[in-house]
Amino acid sequence: MSEKISEAELVVMEALWETSPRTANDVAEQVTASRDWSLQTVKTLLSRLMAKDVIAADQDGRRFLYRPLIQRDDYVASESGRLVNRLFGGRVSPLVAQLASQDQLSPEDIAELEDILKGLKP
Amino acid sequence: MSEKISEAELVVMEALWETSPRTANDVAEQVTASRDWSLQTVKTLLSRLMAKDVIAADQDGRRFLYRPLIQRDDYVASESGRLVNRLFGGRVSPLVAQLASQDQLSPEDIAELEDILKGLKP
DNA sequence: TCGCATCGTTTACATCTGTAGTCAATAGGC
DNA sequence: GCCTATTGACTACAGATGTAAACGATGCGA
Numbered sequence: 001m002s003e004k005i006s007e008a009e010l011v012v013m014e015a016l017w018e019t020s021p022r023t024a025n026d027v028a029e030q031v032t033a034s035r036d037w038s039l040q041t042v043k044t045l046l047s048r049l050m051a052k053d054v055i056a057a058d059q060d061g062r063r064f065l066y067r068p069l070i071q072r073d074d075y076v077a078s079e080s081g082r083l084v085n086r087l088f089g090g091r092v093s094p095l096v097a098q099l100a101s102q103d104q105l106s107p108e109d110i111a112e113l114e115d116i117l118k119g120l121k122p
Numbered sequence: 123m124s125e126k127i128s129e130a131e132l133v134v135m136e137a138l139w140e141t142s143p144r145t146a147n148d149v150a151e152q153v154t155a156s157r158d159w160s161l162q163t164v165k166t167l168l169s170r171l172m173a174k175d176v177i178a179a180d181q182d183g184r185r186f187l188y189r190p191l192i193q194r195d196d197y198v199a200s201e202s203g204r205l206v207n208r209l210f211g212g213r214v215s216p217l218v219a220q221l222a223s224q225d226q227l228s229p230e231d232i233a234e235l236e237d238i239l240k241g242l243k244p
Numbered sequence: 245t246c247g248c249a250t251c252g253t254t255t256a257c258a259t260c261t262g263t264a265g266t267c268a269a270t271a272g273g274c
Numbered sequence: 275g276c277c278t279a280t281t282g283a284c285t286a287c288a289g290a291t292g293t294a295a296a297c298g299a300t301g302c303g304a
Contacts, residue, residue, distance in 0.1 A: 006291055010208070024251075040294050043252070048291090062301060063251060076209050077224050080217055083205050084226065086132070087198050092221050093234035095202055099214050100238055102199050104206065110242055112215035113235065116222055120232055128261055146281075162264050165282070170261090184271060185281060 003052040005075070011035060012045045016055060017072040021065035125174035127197070133157060134167045138177060139194040143187035 005013060015030045016022070028042035046066055049055040057064035088094045096113075099105060105113075127135060137152045138144070150164035168188055171177045179186035210216045218235070221227060227235075 004290090008292060037292090038294060040296095041292075044292085044294075047253075057252095062299090073220070077220055079205065079209060080220055081224065081226060083201065084221065087201060090226075091231060092218065092227055093231040093238065096214065096218060096235055097238055098195075098199055098202055099206065100242060102203065104203060104212075105214055105242065109213060109215040110239060113218055113239055116215065116219055117232060117236055117239070120222060120227065126260090130262060159262090160264060162266095163262075166262085166264075169283075179282095184269090 003054070005049070005052070005054060008035075008041075009045050009049055009052075012042060012049060013054070013068060013072075013075070016066060016068045021058060021067040023060075023063050023065060027066065125176070127171070127174070127176060130157075130163075131167050131171055131174075134164060134171060135176070135190060135194075135197070138188060138190045143180060143189040145182075145185050145187060149188065 011031055011034070012027060015027045018030075019026075024043050024046055025039070027046065028037075028039045031037060031042050032039075046055065046057075050057060054070050055066055055068050057066045059065075084090055084092055084095055088098075096105075133153055133156070134149060137149045140152070141148075146165050146168055147161070149168065150159075150161045153159060153164050154161075168177070168179075172179060176192050177188055177190050179188045181187075206212055206214055206217055210220075218227075
């Protein structure tokens with residue numbers, strides 16, 4: 001569901017998922033802390049996200065307050081699913097095996113994975 | 123390491139990872155089984171992959187035999203890592219939790235995950 | 245009330261991507 | 275030896291993306 005969110009647009013979405021509703025300036029301020037973008041760039045990205053119907057804006061006097069229309073969880077789920085399908089034929093365990101072999105699994109990850117599995121087993 | 127591989131280019135890479143070295147026609151034949159592309163399109167994608175230095179071609183008479191320069195495992199590892207970093211702050215378990223909550227975990231996945239964890243525990 | 249600061253909107257432009265046609269070299273058949 | 279089919283190279287072009295300047299409305303302070 002909903003159009004593809006590009007890399008740059010995602011940065012803006014993250015800001016909105018973190019706090020919303022908020023103004024364009026407010027978003028830009030947070031975003032430019034990590035990316036060296038101009039205010040105009042952030043505004044363009046907000047427009048494009050509006051066009052893609054993944055955010056909405058409510059007028060507040062002369063400005064707009066932007067808020068996400070899709071949940072981060074939903075986005076993350078669909079992206080994760082896409083990756084698993086694209087690279088692992090839809091199987092999750094090869095992905096984890098891959099990450100494990102890269103030492104990307106922290107002890108906390110391991111403990112939490114055990115809990116997850118326990119929860120799925122009963 | 124190495125340039126970004128686009129979605130369409132990845133389809134061609136998959137064909138080369140599966141069998142290589144092979145000719146452009148050979149690749150195209152396999153690829154067009156799943157995508158409705160012309161031979162020219164596949165050749166263009168091969169050129170771009172060459173430009174990105176992720177494949178190489180060895181002359182064989184009047185034609186070329188193409189082969190990957192990067193391993194599928196390496197690509198998959200870096201893409202997986204990118205996703206985990208981008209969406210889960212580098213933590214793997216939230217990703218699995220996410221997939222689990224979407225019922226994307228098959229019983230085989232669960233069994234294999236248990237094995238993976240067992241292997242990491244001793 | 246008048247100019248300026250502030251927003252959002254429109255326009256711009258280079259690059260990347262998807263998709264493919266055309267061209268030029270060349271090798272093999274007749 | 276000449277024509278044709280094959281093959282890689284070059285060119286094309288529309289849409290997406292990254293990045294941003296210019297423009298236009300409008301409300302606020304003087």
